[in-house]
Amino acid sequence: MTLNKPNLIYILADQLRYRSCGYTGDEKALTPNIDAFARDSIDLCNAVSGHPVCAPYRASLFTGKYTTSTGMVINEIRMNPNHRCFAHVMNDGGYETGFIGKWHLYADEWGNHLDAKNSFVPPGEHRLGFDGFFAAYGFHHEYYGDSAYYHLDSPEKIFADKYEPDFQTDLAIRKMNEFASSDKPFALFLSLGTPHDPWDQSNVPPEYPEKFKDTNFSLPENYLPHNDPHADAWAQLSEKERDELTEWMRIYYAMTANLDDNVGRLMSTIKELGLDKNSIIIFTSDHGELFGAHGRRAKNIFYEEAVRVPFLMKIPGCEPRSCDACFNTVDIMPTLLSLMGLHAPREAEGFDISRLLLTGDGPEPEGALMMCCGKTADFGDGNEWRAIRTKHYTYGIFRADGEEHLYDNVEDPYQQNNLAGQPEYQMIRHGLLALMRSRMKKINDTFPSNTYYKENWIRNRHILKTATLNSEIDIEDIPDNL
Numbered sequence: 001m002t003l004n005k006p007n008l009i010y011i012l013a014d015q016l017r018y019r020s021c022g023y024t025g026d027e028k029a030l031t032p033n034i035d036a037f038a039r040d041s042i043d044l045c046n047a048v049s050g051h052p053v054c055a056p057y058r059a060s061l062f063t064g065k066y067t068t069s070t071g072m073v074i075n076e077i078r079m080n081p082n083h084r085c086f087a088h089v090m091n092d093g094g095y096e097t098g099f100i101g102k103w104h105l106y107a108d109e110w111g112n113h114l115d116a117k118n119s120f121v122p123p124g125e126h127r128l129g130f131d132g133f134f135a136a137y138g139f140h141h142e143y144y145g146d147s148a149y150y151h152l153d154s155p156e157k158i159f160a161d162k163y164e165p166d167f168q169t170d171l172a173i174r175k176m177n178e179f180a181s182s183d184k185p186f187a188l189f190l191s192l193g194t195p196h197d198p199w200d201q202s203n204v205p206p207e208y209p210e211k212f213k214d215t216n217f218s219l220p221e222n223y224l225p226h227n228d229p230h231a232d233a234w235a236q237l238s239e240k241e242r243d244e245l246t247e248w249m250r251i252y253y254a255m256t257a258n259l260d261d262n263v264g265r266l267m268s269t270i271k272e273l274g275l276d277k278n279s280i281i282i283f284t285s286d287h288g289e290l291f292g293a294h295g296r297r298a299k300n301i302f303y304e305e306a307v308r309v310p311f312l313m314k315i316p317g318c319e320p321r322s323c324d325a326c327f328n329t330v331d332i333m334p335t336l337l338s339l340m341g342l343h344a345p346r347e348a349e350g351f352d353i354s355r356l357l358l359t360g361d362g363p364e365p366e367g368a369l370m371m372c373c374g375k376t377a378d379f380g381d382g383n384e385w386r387a388i389r390t391k392h393y394t395y396g397i398f399r400a401d402g403e404e405h406l407y408d409n410v411e412d413p414y415q416q417n418n419l420a421g422q423p424e425y426q427m428i429r430h431g432l433l434a435l436m437r438s439r440m441k442k443i444n445d446t447f448p449s450n451t452y453y454k455e456n457w458i459r460n461r462h463i464l465k466t467a468t469l470n471s472e473i474d475i476e477d478i479p480d481n482l
Contacts, residue, residue: 017288
């Protein structure tokens with residue numbers, strides 16, 4: 001089966017974890033529109049965020065490369081534009097492109113998010129090929145007032161006149177109407193900020209927390225009352241924050257309910273315009289959230305709550321079904337470009353599973369290589385890890401102390417029983433370790449420290465270097481503890 005220049009509509013939530021949707025079994029979630037879309041889609045139920053932090057995810061999404069090749073090792077550094085990216089290929093293929101929402105690949109300062117020098121991405125190479133409609137901002141997560149805005153082609157801020165996700169959805173609907181009247185195919189990315197914190201009642205329309213006023217939220221089954229020693233400052237919880245976890249959940253689910261309403265509005269527009277007939281439609285998220293699971297909050301770890309994300313894909317002519325392929329962030333670009341009849345750049349590092357999606361029979365990755373190359377938004381060593389996730393197991397190791405983790409995700413979905421040291425699992429451990437080493441070798445990943453990138457790749461928070469796949473490293477270059 002071939003598609004005829006299909007449009008691409010990519011809806012990206014921020015920090016929405018796989019388990020917090022109704023279609024995945026969460027009875028607390030109010031997501032009827034996402035659930036309905038799931039029933040009409042291919043559910044990539046083993047999709048993961050390969051580096052579960054906002055900016056590293058986006059760099060991998062647009063390049064099809066791992067963090068070790070983009071250098072986007074933390075948030076709030078500036079992407080090197082010398083990559084052939086998703087939108088470059090679509091431009092050359094005759095597509096109109098549009099991007100709306102959070103960009104998070106241009107700032108060169110830690111903090112000071114609302115200053116135009118960090119939030120405005122000027123037209124040109126730093127838009128990574130999005131040369132058409134570009135209504136974006138660096139990042140912020142206060143969704144009302146002076147913090148809720150976007151830029152077009154100047155530093156002037158255009159402020160939202162309502163709740164920002166609603167405003168951005170309005171903008172996307174307007175652009176879809178314009179695109180639908182053109183003869184050219186289009187690709188529209190809508191990057192919404194919710195349900196990312198801060199989880200405060202003032203940061204969501206009041207009618208949404210009201211929906212959950214009688215809902216009982218409890219601490220996760222795998223909650224730990226002490227902080228994970230491998231967690232950076234963003235992942236640690238104070239005693240005050242621990243007391244607020246269940247209220248945070250209430251607002252998180254309220255934001256998700258609003259997100260769901262906006263997904264419903266988008267789907268209605270897509271159908272009204274007839275775009276469902278020849279459009280690939282994606283709903284996904286950049287990473288998840290832990291809420292105290294394993295003694296952590298936020299993301300940036302190989303646990304399921306952080307890495308596993310919803311990934312729903314509606315492809316014209318394809319029957320809805322579940323697909324359990326190990327689908328990683330780097331696989332998104334080559335797969336979607338192939339479905340659009342375009343070719344991924346030679347240097348892309350992801351796996352194209354388009355044939356599997358179209359026919360139900362085709363090659364797929366043996367597992368997903370996942371990584372953390374530093375803290376969330378600051379330079380410093382001690383938090384780096386690598387992991388491999390297959391359909392059955394997750395294996396992870398920390399650089400600082402060599403601590404290993406092995407989980408049976410089928411029998412132990414909350415990953416409470418670390419099997420790495422158990423004699424009967426050593427064959428599985430060695431097999432996963434070998435698979436991870438081979439994947440690292442292929443992309444020249446020697447598991448360096450975070451400060452290695454600061455000293456060799458980055459100046460003044462600008463990434464000056466990129467990696468290529470001209471040659472593989474020697475397996476001996478990977479540290480001995482791997």
